[in-house]
Amino acid sequence: MLAVTTVAIVRVRNLFAVAVLTGIYSFLMATVLLVLDAPDVALTEAAVGAGIGTVLIVGALYLTKTDEARPVHGILLPLVVAGGTAAALLFGVSETPPFGDPANPVHAQGPDYVARSVPETGIPNVVSSVLASYRGFDTLGETVVIFTAGIAVLMLLKRSPPKRGGKG
Amino acid sequence: MREILDLAGGFLAHYNQYITIFLMVSGLYIVIARGNMVKKLVGLSVFQTSVYLLYISAGKIIGGTAPIVDQRFTLYSHPLPHVLILTAIVVGVATLALGLALVVRINAAYGSIEEDEIFARDKDAK
Amino acid sequence: MRLDLILRVATKLILPYMLLFALYVQFHGDYGAGGGFQAGVIAGAAIILYALVFGLAAARRIVPAALVETMMPLGVFIYAAVGVAGWLTGGDYLEYNHLARDPVHGQEWGVFLVELGVFVTVSATMVAIFYAFAGRGRAR
Numbered sequence: 556m557l558a559v560t561t562v563a564i565v566r567v568r569n570l571f572a573v574a575v576l577t578g579i580y581s582f583l584m585a586t587v588l589l590v591l592d593a594p595d596v597a598l599t600e601a602a603v604g605a606g607i608g609t610v611l612i613v614g615a616l617y618l619t620k621t622d623e624a625r626p627v628h629g630i631l632l633p634l635v636v637a638g639g640t641a642a643a644l645l646f647g648v649s650e651t652p653p654f655g656d657p658a659n660p661v662h663a664q665g666p667d668y669v670a671r672s673v674p675e676t677g678i679p680n681v682v683s684s685v686l687a688s689y690r691g692f693d694t695l696g697e698t699v700v701i702f703t704a705g706i707a708v709l710m711l712l713k714r715s716p717p718k719r720g721g722k723g
Numbered sequence: 724m725r726e727i728l729d730l731a732g733g734f735l736a737h738y739n740q741y742i743t744i745f746l747m748v749s750g751l752y753i754v755i756a757r758g759n760m761v762k763k764l765v766g767l768s769v770f771q772t773s774v775y776l777l778y779i780s781a782g783k784i785i786g787g788t789a790p791i792v793d794q795r796f797t798l799y800s801h802p803l804p805h806v807l808i809l810t811a812i813v814v815g816v817a818t819l820a821l822g823l824a825l826v827v828r829i830n831a832a833y834g835s836i837e838e839d840e841i842f843a844r845d846k847d848a849k
Numbered sequence: 850m851r852l853d854l855i856l857r858v859a860t861k862l863i864l865p866y867m868l869l870f871a872l873y874v875q876f877h878g879d880y881g882a883g884g885g886f887q888a889g890v891i892a893g894a895a896i897i898l899y900a901l902v903f904g905l906a907a908a909r910r911i912v913p914a915a916l917v918e919t920m921m922p923l924g925v926f927i928y929a930a931v932g933v934a935g936w937l938t939g940g941d942y943l944e945y946n947h948l949a950r951d952p953v954h955g956q957e958w959g960v961f962l963v964e965l966g967v968f969v970t971v972s973a974t975m976v977a978i979f980y981a982f983a984g985r986g987r988a989r
Contacts, residue, residue: 633756704817
């Protein structure tokens with residue numbers, strides 16, 4: 556279903572429909588993430604992608620045009636580039652370990668955090684304790700990134716209030 | 724017959740990664756092939772979301788559960804990708820907001836959000 | 850009957866639960882799914898919903914732009930201040946072990962304050978970005 560939605564996003568030219576399709580895509584992705592045992596991530600993806608993302612896109616469309624023009628260039632070169640990238644990625648993926656196997660090398664350090672979380676921080680949600688305590692500095696950087704994006708958007712889009720009365 | 728089953732098993736074992744590649748390449752195609760700026764940004768966000776899928780499916784253990792410590796469970800999925808992707812999602816929406824703000828300003832300056840028209844207008848103005 | 854009556858009634862019914870859910874996700878982030886970011890986004894979305902249904906002016910009355918613009922850096926400041934408190938109590942930057950009487954309580958306090966800072970910044974930023982987008986259109 557994710558693939559079908561993505562193809563629709565590529566083909567549809569009415570941008571409001573693209574905004575709704577992006578919301579659907581985000582919702583489907585959140586469901587998939589939930590099935591993959593990631594409730595925090597699914598919650599964030601659903602709230603951010605389907606909620607804020609759709610609002611932002613519709614807001615931007617309100618201030619610009621709502622239909623995409625017919626593509627001017629040929630689509631052969633982008634398709635070739637995309638196909639080449641897909642081939643390279645497929646080659647890269649072929650050597651990876653199978654899905655979900657506990658013996659994967661990626662799981663060498665995971666149980667360590669899970670075991671350490673409750674005795675050292677008293678927090679059962681390992682994702683929260685890693686986010687806020689073991690990797691707290693990264694979260695500081697992330698907060699600063701959001702703050703910077705907010706400031707930048709305000710700088711770009713804010714209109715000073717009119718001098719006296721008006722639409723205020 | 725064995726080869727077909729092996730192939731099918733191999734396909735299913737990497738199914739998540741094939742979907743990720745498809746989504747990633749579609750996102751890339753949208754960014755490079757479409758001229759409309761808002762659609763490019765949507766394509767970029769599709770690309771980013773496919774990467775989330777890649778990381779989270781790498782961290783999953785079949786038969787495990789979400790990494791919230793509880794007496795009833797012993798096997799947990801890897802928490803570190805969850806943390807990384809949480810950060811990535813929020814940073815992604817921050818860049819989307821900023822990109823859309825830029826598109827709005829470009830529209831105010833050039834009157835269009837199609838790449839070709841903007842380049843043409845720039846070339847005429849030289 | 851105005852056409853948006855259903856929207857207004859439904860929004861009035863659901864808005865307190867959205868804010869309550871945001872607070873629940875924030876404070877129970879330690880025990881279940883959740884945490885600062887999710888809670889901030891949900892709270893921001895609640896204010897945005899109010900602004901969408903009842904108009905930007907009504908939303909600006911209850912959440913003024915000046916408040917939002919003050920809250921954005923306030924969250925980052927809280928986070929950085931917790932880090933400095935780690936210095937002042939004798940450890941590294943952002944070390945929570947010495948913030949309370951024993952390391953586990955210190956960690957819990959540190960995580961609580963840090964998530965609070967994240968919540969404040971994220972919700973304020975979402976609302977501020979929405980105000981910026983929506984406030985621009987009115988002058989057309």
